[in-house]
Amino acid sequence: MTVLPLTASSQTISPARLDALKTELMKEIDKQQKSTQEMVDMVFSFGELGFQEVETSRYLTGILQKNGFKVEQGIAGIPTAWTAKWGSGKPFIAIGSDIDCIPKASQKPGVAYHDPIIEGAPGHGEGHNAGEPLNITAVLALKKIMEREKIPGTIMLWPGVAEEQLGSKAYYVRDGYFKDVDACIFTHVGNNMGTSYGDGGGNGMISVKFNFEGEAAHAAGAPWKGRSGLDAVELMNLAWNFHREHMETTQRSHYVISDGGDQPNVVPSKASVWYYFRERSYPKIMKMYKDGIKMAEAAAKMTDTKMTYEVLGSAWPGHFNQPIAEALYENIKAVGLPEWSPDDQVLAKALQKELGSPEEGLSATLSGLAKPAISLSAGGGGSDDIADVSWNVPTVVLRFPSNIPGLPGHHWANAIAMATPIAHKGVTAGAKAEAMTLLDLFTNPDLIKGAKTYFTDVQTKEVKYVPLISKTDKPPISLNKKIMEEFRPEMKKYYYNPAKYKTYLEQLGIKYPTVKKD
């Protein structure tokens, strides 16, 4: 049944018994569909930006505490970060998922066009509301079996705080929260169910804010007395954009002017530009980072301003564990994709039409087990700081099918499915695959051993992890504070009330699906 080179004798339970327990796990997770839906809808309704996931963390840790998990709040100097542990002894398995959302992505679920719940408010336009509900569903089902069967081991749940800022995971690693962990399963929303191993082909990155300080002056009355921080920002950006011509095609770099001054008639004494520098390997990321500093220093010189910079986030390029990915993929195949209803397909196709994407509906066949990227001079793209965990502990990412194919990402459209039956069914499917793989890890010492051998002999044989953050960098926990202060009072009125409404769709009075009439 299994594709791994395992000796049956080293398993703590027989393969037949393991199969029976996996069948039981699937049934148990099906029975939990109501609570899964409530968790997915609840976190969707909170819609909290990075470092401000106050309600989300309170809610999730509350559920875990009620179920016998020991919770530690505020880890790594991040108020909304936590760990929740249950069990005892080895193996020690960590399970994580992100919890933050996207600015200006407020969107009514189940409606196939742009229709915000609150105009301009944050929303789950990445689908990070579904991952922790999946993890909790999986571990609560697994816990019952582990207790009854007296299977030893420790489970630790943890949240990806401020993933959109790549803001937390390198700090968890630096501060030792993964020190004794044997393996980690991370879950992330997708539009299919799958996993991968080896070099993921994506970029790592460092997020840096450059601040320039000059001198204010009346911009008409005495402009010669002023020195503009904004001039420095613009010159730095100009230099960087010329530099792009001479960079490798795998790089991604982008910026926002996070402070461009206050009003035109005052020479901006202060200005800031916030960059993400992304590349395929640690040395290439560091080269970009140093080039950026050089240009910032030059811009400061040209404008006679003072420059300081701060690291706001970081992520290594991802590399994932082959033996665990293979075990996970066997379980993914056993679970299969959810059965989509005609309503689910109507919503998906209407949204795809709205966005000008191929009207293919929801995923019908499982994506395969993705193979490693071929070379460091190919690929490039997004980043996820789960990679910092993956370079310290054998790690895999389970992508689960809770969204619609063909969407832009980081966008209101990506929120539409996330509190509908599409998301709920995708989470149930993902929870099954995760719970079964956890059972593999807890009952098969050879799987952990194989994972560690891959980690030492293949993954880290030549590449050694050097953190992109320093020992003294601090997580920028005030990020997004002002935005949440502005929107939270209005958003509170829309928090999901499961005591009164079966679903969040029902609470919002949305007919599922709502699509444009031709």
Ligand SMILES: [Zn+2]
């Ligand atoms: Zn994400």
